[in-house]
Amino acid sequence: MIIAEKKPIxxxxxxxxxxxxxxxxxxxxxxxxxxxxxxKEVEVLASVLRMYFMNQGQEKTIGERTLERQCDHxxxxxxxxxxxxxxxxxxxxxxxGVQFAAEKYLTMxxxxxxxxxxxxxxxxxxxxxxxxxxxxxCVLARTGGICPVSRCxxxxxxGPCGGSTNGKCEISKDxxxxxxxIIDRLKALDKMDDYEKVAPVKDWSTDRAGGPRTVTREDVxx
Amino acid sequence: xxxxxxxxxxxxxxxxxxxxxxxxxxxxxxxxxEEVKKKGLLIKDHxxxxxxxxxxxxxxxxxxxxxxxxxxxxxxxxxxQMVTRDRNRVALxxxxxxxxxxxxxxxLCLSGDHQSFGDCAQGQNVHDLDSxxxxxxxxxxxxxxxxxxxxxxxxxxxxFVGAAANPFADPFEIxxxxxxxxxxxxxxxxxxQCIYNIDKFKEWxxxxxxxxxxxxxxxxxxxxxxxxxxxxxxxKNKVPGMDVPEEIIARLAGVEKKKQAxxxxxxxxxxxxxxxEIPGVAGFHIMAIEWEEKVPExxxxxxxxxxxxx
Numbered sequence: 001m002i003i004a005e006k007k008p009i010x011x012x013x014x015x016x017x018x019x020x021x022x023x024x025x026x027x028x029x030x031x032x033x034x035x036x037x038x039x040k041e042v043e044v045l046a047s048v049l050r051m052y053f054m055n056q057g058q059e060k061t062i063g064e065r066t067l068e069r070q071c072d073h074x075x076x077x078x079x080x081x082x083x084x085x086x087x088x089x090x091x092x093x094x095x096x097g098v099q100f101a102a103e104k105y106l107t108m109x110x111x112x113x114x115x116x117x118x119x120x121x122x123x124x125x126x127x128x129x130x131x132x133x134x135x136x137x138c139v140l141a142r143t144g145g146i147c148p149v150s151r152c153x154x155x156x157x158x159g160p161c162g163g164s165t166n167g168k169c170e171i172s173k174d175x176x177x178x179x180x181x182i183i184d185r186l187k188a189l190d191k192m193d194d195y196e197k198v199a200p201v202k203d204w205s206t207d208r209a210g211g212p213r214t215v216t217r218e219d220v221x222x
Numbered sequence: 223x224x225x226x227x228x229x230x231x232x233x234x235x236x237x238x239x240x241x242x243x244x245x246x247x248x249x250x251x252x253x254x255x256e257e258v259k260k261k262g263l264l265i266k267d268h269x270x271x272x273x274x275x276x277x278x279x280x281x282x283x284x285x286x287x288x289x290x291x292x293x294x295x296x297x298x299x300x301x302x303q304m305v306t307r308d309r310n311r312v313a314l315x316x317x318x319x320x321x322x323x324x325x326x327x328x329x330l331c332l333s334g335d336h337q338s339f340g341d342c343a344q345g346q347n348v349h350d351l352d353s354x355x356x357x358x359x360x361x362x363x364x365x366x367x368x369x370x371x372x373x374x375x376x377x378x379x380x381x382f383v384g385a386a387a388n389p390f391a392d393p394f395e396i397x398x399x400x401x402x403x404x405x406x407x408x409x410x411x412x413x414x415q416c417i418y419n420i421d422k423f424k425e426w427x428x429x430x431x432x433x434x435x436x437x438x439x440x441x442x443x444x445x446x447x448x449x450x451x452x453x454x455x456x457x458k459n460k461v462p463g464m465d466v467p468e469e470i471i472a473r474l475a476g477v478e479k480k481k482q483a484x485x486x487x488x489x490x491x492x493x494x495x496x497x498x499e500i501p502g503v504a505g506f507h508i509m510a511i512e513w514e515e516k517v518p519e520x521x522x523x524x525x526x527x528x529x530x531x532x
Contacts, residue, residue, distance in 0.1 A: 154307070154333050154347065158354040158403060160396075161333045162388035162415060163462040170462040171336045183396055196399050198407055201311070201355045201370065 001030035001121075002094045003128045004037060004114040009048055012090060015111045016049065019088040020059070024049075024113070025079070025101070026066030027093035034128050036114045037092025039066040045092070045113060061086075070097025076104050083108060119150075136206025136213060142199065144185030151178035157199035227364065227410070230327035230382040231299050232271040234532045235505075236411060236440040241498060242505030243526050244301060244413065244442060245517050246273045247293070249284035255292045258284070262293045264514045268521040270529060271299040271328055273413070273507070277308065280340025287317055290326050301384065302326050305334025310350035311359065311370055318360055322379030330384045330413060331356040354407040357385050361408035385409035387441070389426035390419060390465035398429045405439045412439050413507040416446040416457070419465040420493060427502045436502030443497050446509045447516060448486035451475045487516060487523075494524040 016022050024046045032038025046064045053060045063086060067075040070093035083089075088109040091098040095116040102110040118130035133150040139157070140147060149155050153171045160179030163170025167180040186192050206213070226233055236242045245265050250257040262272055272293055276286040290300035302321050304314065321329065333353040337345050351359060359370055360383045367378040385404045389397050401412065417423045423443070430436055448454045451474040458466035470489065477485045490508075497503050506526065510516050521527045 153336050153338075154352070155349040156333060156352045158352050158407075160391065160393075160400075161353075162386065162391045163336070164392050165462050166392055171338050177392075180393060183393055192399075195396060196403055196406070198354060198358075198403055199352075201351060201358070204350060 001033055001119070002096070003034050003117045003120040003130070004031050004094050005034075005117055006036050006041065006045075006092075006114055007112065009045075009052075012045070012111070012113055013049070013052060016088060016090060019109070021061040021063070021086045021088075022049070023063045023065060023079070023082075023086040023089045025070070025089050025091045025093070026064075027070045027091075027097050028066055028068045029071075029093075031093055031097075031114060032066075033122065037094075041092055042066050045090070071100050073100075073104070076101055080105075133207075134213075135202075135204070136210075137203055139199070139202075142194065142197070144182045144189060144191065144194075146178060146181045146185055148178050148182065151176070151181070157202060228327040228380040228382040229325060230271070231532055232301070232328055232411070233382040235270045235530060238530070238532065240505075240530045241503075241526060242271075242411075242440065242442055243269045243521055243529065244271045244273055244505070244507045245269045245514070246275060246507070246509040246511075247289070247514065248275045248278060248512070249286060249289040251281065251283050253284060258289045258292045259296055261514045262296055262298045265517045266296070266298050268518040268527055268529065269508075270505075271301050273301040273303055273330060273509075276303040276305045276332070276334065277340070278335065280307070280335045280337045280342065282341055287321055287326075290321065291324050294324055294326055299328070300326050301328040301330050303330045303332060304356065305332045306349050306351050306353060306356055307334035307337060307347045310348050314351065314356060314359065315363065315369060318363060318379050318381070319375070322377070322381060325380075327380065328382045328384065329360055330386065331360065331409075332386055353385060354404055357383055357404060357407040357409050382410055383408055384411040384413060386415070387412045388415035388463050389417070389423050390415060391463035394422075394426075397426055398433060398435070401430055401435055401439075402433060405435055409439055411504070412441045414441065414444040415463060416444045416509065417493065417497070418457075418470050419467050420496060422465060423497070424500060427500060431502045436504075440504035441502055442505040442507040443494075443503050444507045444509060445490055445494060445520075446511060447490035447513065447520065448474055448482075449513060450479070450482045450486070453486075487520060490520055491523045494520070494526070498524070 024042045026038050026042035042064045046062045050062050069075045090111045090113040092113040098110055098112045119132040120128050120130045123129045130150050135149045160177050164177040169175040169177045247261045274286045274289045277283050286303055290302045293300045331353050337347050364379050367375050387401050454471045454474050457464050474482050508517055
C-alpha cells in the first residue's frame with residue numbers, strides 16, 4: 001500500500017490560516033491502514049485546528065468528511081454538493097488523492113495534510129517500511145523476491161557494495177543491506193548460482209525517468 | 223606478451239609480470255591546481271600511476287577528470303576514478319570520452335560512498351548504472367567502439383579498466399563470487415580495500431586463485447599506513463567494510479605517541495613484503511591518505527623501487 005505520514009501541525013496551520021471554512025478530507029484506503037489520513041485522523045486534525053483557532057480568537061468552520069477513496073471519480077463526486085460550503089480542503093489522502101481532487105475541483109484550494117512516503121508494508125505495529133519504487137520493470141524474479149531498487153540505498157543491481165557490514169547498510173545500522181537479504185534468500189532457495197548472473201544495464205524509461213506513466217487497457221475501457 | 227588495450231604504463235608493467243605500484247591523490251576542496259600537482263610530484267617517480275578520487279566520501283571536491291588532466295600534463299599517469307553516484311549514463315560516457323581525449327589511459331569504476339556521508343546529504347543520487355555496469359560500459363565503448371545507445375564512436379576510448387574489491391565486507395562467502403562477476407563484466411585490474419587482516423586477505427586471494435580468477439585480472443593489494451592508534455581505532459569502528467585486527471591496534475598502542483606514525487609505516491612495509499610473495503598479488507595500491515610524502519619511503523623500503531623501465 002501507499003505509506004504516508006502526518007504533516008507537522010504547524011505546517012498545516014500555516015497553510016490554512018487564511019481560510020475561514022476548511023474541509024478536512026480523509027481517505028478510507030491506504031492512509032487509513034497506515035493511520036495517517038483515515039476517519040480517525042480527520043477527527044483528530046479537525047479538533048486540533050478548532051482548538052488552535054479558538055485560542056487565537058478566530059472563528060473558523062472546520063468540516064470533516066472521509067471518502068471511500070480519493071483516487072476515484074465516483075467517490076470524489078460525493079463532495080460536489082458540499083464543496084461550496086468551504087474555502088479550502090485539507091486532504092489527508094496520499095499525493096494521488098490530493099491531485100485527483102484538485103483536478104476535479106478547479107477553483108478549490110487543495111492542501112496536503114500528509115507527506116506521501118513510499119509503497120510499503122506494515123512490518124510491525126507502528127512500523128511501515130518500503131518495498132517497492134514502482135520502477136515499472138520488476139526484477140524480483142532474479143533477486144530472490146527482494147528488491148534492490150527500493151531497498152538498496154544505491155539501487156545497486158549487482159550488489160552488495162563494499163559498505164555492507166553485518167547485514168546492515170552503510171547508511172545506517174538500522175537499515176538492512178538489501179543484498180544480504182537477497183543472498184540469504186538465494187541460499188534458502190538453493191539458487192546461489194544465480195548470484196553470478198550479471199544484471200544488465202537497466203531500462204529506467206519505465207521508471208520516473210520516462211516521464212509520467214500511464215497504463216492503458218483497451219479490454220477494460222467502456 | 224598480451225596485446226595492449228591502451229597506452230597505459232600500468233597495463234604494461236602488470237602485463238610484463240612486474241609488481242605494479244599505484245597510489246592515490248585526492249583532489250582539493252577548491253580550485254587551486256597547485257595542490258594536485260604538488261601531491262602528484264611527490265610520488266611521481268615511485269609509482270606507475272596515480273588514482274584520482276571522485277568526490278570521495280561524497281564531499282564535493284575538484285572534479286576527478288580535471289585533476290587527472292593536471293597530472294597528465296605533468297607527465298604523471300592518472301587512474302581516473304569514476305563513481306556512479308553522481309552521473310547518469312549520458313554524463314559517464316561523456317566524461318569517458320573527455321578523459322580519452324586527454325589520453326587518460328586508466329579508469330577505476332566504483333559506486334561511490336552514499337551521499338549521506340558528505341556535504342550534500344540532501345542531494346539526489348543517480349545510480350543509473352552500478353559499478354559493474356560501468357565496467358561493462360567502458361569495455362563496450364572501447365572494444366566495440368560504440369555508445370550504449372548503439373551508435374559508433376569516432377576514436378573510441380583506449381582505457382585500461384579496473385574495479386574495486388573489498389575482501390572484508392560482508393557476507394564473506396560472496397566476496398570471491400563478486401570478484402568473479404566484476405571480472406566477467408570486464409575488469410582488467412582490481413584495487414582492493416585497505417588490507418590489515420592479512421590472513422583473511424590471503425584466504426580471499428587463495429579462493430580467487432582456486433577459481434582461476436588471479437589469471438584473469440591483476441589484483442593490486444590496497445595498503446594504507448596508519449598514522450596513529452587513533453586512526454586505527456577510527457578505521458576499525460567507523461569505516462564501513464574495514465577489518466582492522468586487534469593486534470594492529472595493540473602494536474601501535476605499544477609504542478610512544480610520537481613513534482606511532484613510524485610504526486604505522488613499518489607495519490605497512492612488512493605487510494607489503496609479506497604479500498609480495500603471495501601468488502595472485504599483482505601489485506600494490508598505496509593509499510597514504512593526506513600523507514603522500516610517505517609513499518616514496520614505503521615503496522623504497524618495500525623493495526619496489528626503482529620502478530621498471532617500460
